[in-house]
Amino acid sequence: MDFGFTEEDETFRTEAKRWLAAHATGVQDRRTWERTLGQAGWIGLGWPEPGYGNRTATLTQQVVWAEEYARSPAPPRSGHIGENLLAPTLIAHGTPEQKSRFLPPIAAGDELWCQGYSEPDAGSDLAGVRTTAVREPRGYRITGQKIWTSLAHEADWCFVLARTDPGARRHHGLSFLLVPMDQPGRVEVRPIRQMTGTSDFNEVFFDGAHARAEHVVGGEGNGWRVAMSLLGFERGVSTLAQQIGFAEELGRVVRTAVDTGAADDPVVRDRLVRQWAELRTMRWNALRTLGGVGDPGAPSVAKLLWAGWHQRLGELATRVRGAAAGAGPADWSPAAPYELDESQHLFLFSRADTIYGGSDQIQRTIIAERVLGLPREPKGDV
Incomplete structure (x- = not known):
């Protein structure tokens, strides 16, 4: 592929660089930063459909934005899971109602998402998930545990792969559910402390958490197809x-x-x-x-x-x-970890x-x- 940048791309680069220089310095609150990005239309550049509060951009302009963002002093993104994983999945598999409900808040930076895939006994073996979702008159009751859930402690919503058909095995009988995280007593998030001292990963426990019936993406039982489609958007x-x-x-x-x-x-x-x-x-x-x-x-x-x-x-x-490489500062003490x-x-x-x-x-x-x-x-x- 001849992946060159056009004059229009370089104009776009100048705009992106100037905006980041004016807004990215000294950012502390990552949620506020997501809203700042959303207000300027920088979230959702790669979505093929405009009209959700996002601007659109060509593939080369998306590359330009990604590169300039990486070069800037802007903080790591909190909204990338919703923007780059869930949103393309909804565009591909969601209903018009699901798109109109969830895409605008993602584009605005108002709602943050996490990914409920891996489990303690089903990390790399995704088809072995044991989290269940039992159908009720108004939706689903979800019970189970997810682990290594990035940014769950900041997220408003979680897209969860759960088993809706208890008699099915492996990748059959799974559904892709959109679950609100603000359910006290039903959703618990426990940060996992890493070797680096940070806690970006979490365990998430669902104890009868509720998901609405209309928040199943791709239809009940089609979760494996939707989940695999989402993974295809992960590396772009x-x-x-x-x-x-x-x-x-x-x-x-x-x-x-x-x-x-x-x-x-x-x-x-x-x-x-x-x-x-x-x-x-x-x-x-x-x-x-x-x-x-x-x-x-x-x-x-x-x-x-x-x-x-x-x-x-x-x-x-x-x-x-x-x-x-293995030394701490000269004034290190056990009472004050560096x-x-x-x-x-x-x-x-x-x-x-x-x-x-x-x-x-x-x-x-x-x-x-x-x-x-x-x-x-x-x-x-x-």
Whole structure:
């Protein structure tokens, strides 16, 4: 694909850069920031349908926005799950009423979402979910537990994959439900403290939580089809923005290697060059995928590429710092735990890269079965 930027794209880039420079500095409250983005129409650029409070943009302009956002001092997004995952799913599978109810608040930054997929005994094996949704006259009663639920502590709503047919097995009898989080006594969120000291992931417990009958997306029993469609939206334009962040992290590691003298080591130099070359390869692979060229395994290939790359970068970041990588500040004491610096956070957080968002094992299985046509892996009687 000839993925060049036109004069119109560069004009759009200038607008985006100026707006971010004027609004992104010093942002503290991420929910307020989402509303600021929504008021300016920056949420929902990739939606094919206008009219929900969003502006629309070409694919290259979406890339421009994602790249400029990554370069700006703006905070990490709280609304990306609703904007980039749920909204395209509703556009593809939702009823007109569901679209008109949920898309405008997402575009305005007024309602935040989380994803209720993984469970303690069904993380990578999504078809093994045990959360149930029992039909009642006015809707569903949901009971079960989800885990590793990103930003559930901030979310207003959760899209939940639950079993509505107790007699069905595996991917049959599942439904995709839209569940409000503000149900005291029925929905409980417990943050999970990570090695980095942060708690972006959560356990979510549903104890008879209510979902309205009209909030089933794609119809009862069609949850697996809808859920798989959603996963197809997970890796798109945002992948290129992610790579901008990766490039900045790599730049910091290179500068540290030069400052500490680690770059004098030919083995370290070789690893730094490899990281740079692999990042360029990931960019061209992402552009190729966005251009519609490739195969059904392209998203899995992309996940395998960046997860391993980022994990190796975290290891390299500690190597170039030497003993200082494991040290805290001079005034550290057990009574006052210190915050991790950038390289420490990079190393610890990147340990999870090959697991979350679909483990490496699952991605390789997808490529083997769906692209190469190899025999299916036995699933057992779960």
